[in-house]
Amino acid sequence: MTARAVYRHVPHTIRHVPDGGITYEAFCVTAGCYAESGPHDEREAAQDWALRHTGRTSHDLFRRVVTDHAKVTCAD
Numbered sequence: 370m371t372a373r374a375v376y377r378h379v380p381h382t383i384r385h386v387p388d389g390g391i392t393y394e395a396f397c398v399t400a401g402c403y404a405e406s407g408p409h410d411e412r413e414a415a416q417d418w419a420l421r422h423t424g425r426t427s428h429d430l431f432r433r434v435v436t437d438h439a440k441v442t443c444a445d
């Protein structure tokens with residue numbers, strides 16, 4: 370006896386969309402410091418936060434995160 374399963378593959382695409390915007394964040398990575406800029410709509414705002422943080426603390430290394438949004442759509 371032969372069993373046959375039919376699977377339907379539905380192609381989807383994923384792409385950047387402006388919905389939801391783009392956010393910029395900076396995180397201080399100096400040991401023991403957990404300061405972070407919080408999300409900002411403008412790149413300069415996160416950079417300014419890092420510059421001020423360095424001025425106050427001399428911490429000079431930051432992890433930067435840029436977040437965008439993507440939408441998945443069915444290609445059919």
Ligand SMILES: [Zn+2]
Pocket residue numbers: 397398399402403404422426428
């Ligand atoms: Zn710090």
